[in-house]
Each structure stands twice: as C-alpha cells, then as structure tokens.
Amino acid sequence: MSPRREWAGGRRAAGSDAIALDPLERALEQSLRPERLADFIGQRELKAQLEVLLEAARGRGETPDHLLFAGPPGLGKTSLAFIIARELGTGVRVTSGPALQRIGDLASLLADLHGGEVLFIDEIHRLPRAVEELLYGAMEDFRVDLVLGKGPGARSVRLDVPRFTLVGATTRVGLISAPLRDRFGYHYRLDYYGDDELVAVVERAARTLSVPIEPDAALEIARRSRGTPRLANRLLRRVRDYAEVRGDGAIDRELALEALDLFGVDVLGLDRVDLEILRVLCVQFPGRPVGLSTLAVAVRxxxxxxxxxxxxxxIQRGLIVRTPRGRMPTPRAYVHLGLDAPVEASSGRLE
Structure with a gap:
C-alpha cells in the first residue's frame, strides 16, 4: 500500500491512501480532528513541551527532532502528527509499520520526501528488522546506503534524503528496539483522558457537527468513552443518529442515555467484549487467575x-489486575456485574 501525503492547508497531493476508507467517513473523521496545537484538548504537559520544541525549531529554521508518541489507540497520536505538520507549515506523509515490509518500500518513500516534511509511521514497532536498520541512517545522517543486485555484480548506492521529521506512534513501546528508540529526540506517553477533558472533546465535536447538546448529555457520553477521544467522537455520532431518528435532533441527557443503552455501552463505558471478559473471570473462574491465552479462547x-x-x-478502571499467574477480577468487577465476590477477592487477597 502506498503512503499518502497530506498538506498543512488540508489539500491532498497526488498519491493513493494507505487505508481504504469511505470518502465521506474519512472526511468526517478529519473534520473532528483539531488542526492546531491550541485546539488540541488534553495532554497539557505534552502540549506545553511541543510548543517549545516547535517554536525553537521554527526560530532556528530547522526541522524538529524526531518524535515518538506511545499510548493506547485513540488518544490523538495521529492527530498530533498532522498538527505538527500544520504548525511547521509543511506536508505530512502517512504510512504504517506493517505497510513497509521491504527495504524498497522505505527507500522509495524516503526518496519522495520533500525537505522539511513530516513522515508519520503508525505502529512503528511492527517494522521488519531490515527496514528498521535502513531507517537508522535516514534518521541520523539523512542518507541511506542501498545494495543493488546480488553476488559479484552487487553494488552499493548512497541515497541522500531531504531533512525531515519522523513522528512514530506505537501502542506497545516495549516492542520497539533500543537502537530505534534512542534515535528519537523526544519521547512521550499519552495518558487516558479525564471526564472533564472528554466533555470538552464532545462539545467541540458537537459544534463541528452542528448538533445541539446539553452539558449533562455531553457528560454522559464522556463517562462512557473509555478515556478515549476517538470513542467519544464515535459515540457522539451514534447518539446524533438516534436523536435525528427518535427525537428532534437535539441531545439531552435522557435521550443520550437511551441511545447509549441501545448501542450497548454501559455506565463505565464497557462494551460486550469487556463485559464478557469480566464474566469469564468472575463466573467461570471465580477466585482463580486466568492466563491470557485461556481468556482469549473463552471470549473468542x-x-x-x-x-x-x-x-x-x-486495569485503569480497577476492574482486573495482572498477577504472575494470570488475570484476576477485583472486588469492583463483582460489584459491577451484581455478583457476590469470593472471600479471597472481597478481602483484597489477590495473588
């Protein structure tokens, strides 16, 4: 799959998209993303640090250091890559670790870069080792050495790469090799959002979608968004659909509750799979640790x-814990399911 180039002003350059999405769905997703760092909600420490890094780079007329963002899906890593490009007034090339399977994939991408561009690699921990090693030279010296051909006729070719800023994103930072991690000048782990921050996300998205929403309704959506802006935006769109079909298009708390219940999102933001995990731990294996593979089979x-x-x-919600022997539910998990906890769990004696 070919990477795509996006520009600071929102224009699309020639090239195919890395991810085949419905054009209307992609346009809607893009419209809900913040375009400037000042519009980015949450992650206050990260925003303050990025403001300094980007302003310093602009002042020197240089490209910023390479940046690595880690954290669960949906917290804004991709949005930050686009924001960084806009703040720098340049384009952004988008690809992913699984899409760069051969050295030639990365070499052609690097050769097509323009000076000062942002290269965003999502799930960078999934880069093949040979591709990752080629990336080292591009990150450090802005050049790569390629070997063309095999056997006695093989020859080495040096490819100069325009200065660029690599933005890497990962959901599993522990799988990134130390040599790659050390070549990033800036590392940051994004945290789950609080309810107040998610309310601001929901209200901003509602304004973008021209959907009237009451503060209590925004809070209900925020509470069930698993600390994740992407899910908050998705739930808002489902509640909007419900409001248009079953109401007058405006969202109040009662209508939001009806919609969220219809779409199977409970008061803690747990969906069908979350609840199934808790039932397996609390009902099928009460008081016993369960290994990951066993749990995966049980919940399909x-x-x-x-x-x-x-x-x-x-884990963040305090519903399960990891132990050396496997996963176990906490007393709060039993309460949430309306069950009586075993004596070991209710007394806090979790292995």
Missing part, C-alpha cells in the same frame, strides 16, 4: 487485541 477474541485494546482500560 485475539490475545493481542485483548492485551492491547481491552485489558489496559479494565
């Missing part, structure tokens, strides 16, 4: 998805 979900998507939020 990929183990990697459980570990990367569902488990961090359940």
């Amino acid at each position: 979900e990929n183990a990697g998805t459980l570990e990367e998507v569902y488990e961090p939020f359940l």
Whole structure:
C-alpha cells in the first residue's frame, strides 16, 4: 500500500491512501480532528513541551527532532502528527509499520520526501528488522546506503534524503528496539483522558457537527468513552443518529442515555467484549487467575487485541489486575456485574 501525503492547508497531493476508507467517513473523521496545537484538548504537559520544541525549531529554521508518541489507540497520536505538520507549515506523509515490509518500500518513500516534511509511521514497532536498520541512517545522517543486485555484480548506492521529521506512534513501546528508540529526540506517553477533558472533546465535536447538546448529555457520553477521544467522537455520532431518528435532533441527557443503552455501552463505558471478559473471570473462574491465552479462547477474541485494546482500560478502571499467574477480577468487577465476590477477592487477597 502506498503512503499518502497530506498538506498543512488540508489539500491532498497526488498519491493513493494507505487505508481504504469511505470518502465521506474519512472526511468526517478529519473534520473532528483539531488542526492546531491550541485546539488540541488534553495532554497539557505534552502540549506545553511541543510548543517549545516547535517554536525553537521554527526560530532556528530547522526541522524538529524526531518524535515518538506511545499510548493506547485513540488518544490523538495521529492527530498530533498532522498538527505538527500544520504548525511547521509543511506536508505530512502517512504510512504504517506493517505497510513497509521491504527495504524498497522505505527507500522509495524516503526518496519522495520533500525537505522539511513530516513522515508519520503508525505502529512503528511492527517494522521488519531490515527496514528498521535502513531507517537508522535516514534518521541520523539523512542518507541511506542501498545494495543493488546480488553476488559479484552487487553494488552499493548512497541515497541522500531531504531533512525531515519522523513522528512514530506505537501502542506497545516495549516492542520497539533500543537502537530505534534512542534515535528519537523526544519521547512521550499519552495518558487516558479525564471526564472533564472528554466533555470538552464532545462539545467541540458537537459544534463541528452542528448538533445541539446539553452539558449533562455531553457528560454522559464522556463517562462512557473509555478515556478515549476517538470513542467519544464515535459515540457522539451514534447518539446524533438516534436523536435525528427518535427525537428532534437535539441531545439531552435522557435521550443520550437511551441511545447509549441501545448501542450497548454501559455506565463505565464497557462494551460486550469487556463485559464478557469480566464474566469469564468472575463466573467461570471465580477466585482463580486466568492466563491470557485461556481468556482469549473463552471470549473468542485475539490475545493481542485483548492485551492491547481491552485489558489496559479494565486495569485503569480497577476492574482486573495482572498477577504472575494470570488475570484476576477485583472486588469492583463483582460489584459491577451484581455478583457476590469470593472471600479471597472481597478481602483484597489477590495473588
């Protein structure tokens, strides 16, 4: 798949998209993203640090250091890459680790860069080792050495790369090799959002979508958004649909509750898979630790998805804990399901 180039002013340059999305859906997603750092909600410490880094780079007329953003999906890593490009007044090239499977994929991408551009690589921890090693030279010296051909006729070619800023995003920073991680001049881990921040996200999105919403309704959507702006925007769009079909288009608290219940999002933001995980831990294996592979089979979900998507939020909400022997529910999980906790759990004796 080819990467795509986006520009600070929002114009699309020639090139195919890395992700095949419906054009209307892509346009809607883009419209809800903040365009400037001042419009980015939450992550106050990160914003303050980026303001300094970008202003210093602009003042010197240089490209900023390479930046690495880590954290769960949906917290704004992609949005930040676009914001950085806009703040610098340059374009952004978008690709992902799984899309760069061969050295030639990365070499052609680097050769097509314009000076000062931002290169955004999502899920950068999934780069193949050979591609990652080629990236080292581009990050440090802005040149790469390629070997063309095989055997006695092979020859080495040096490719000069325009100065660029690499923005890497990962949901699993522990899988990034130390040599790659050390070549980033700036690292930051994004945290889950609080309810107040998510209310601001929902209200901003509602204004963008021209949807009237009451503060209490925005709070209900925020509380069920798993600390994630992407999910807050998605839930708002579903509630908007419900309001247009079952109401007059305006969203109040009662209508928001009806819509969220219809779409299966409970008061803590847990969906069907979250609740199934808790039921397996609390009902099928009460008081016993459960291994990740066993849990994945029980809920019919990929183990990697459980570990990367569902488990961090359940741990953050205090519903499950990791132990050396496996995952166990906390007393709060039993309360949420309306069950009586085993003696070991209710007394806090979790292994």
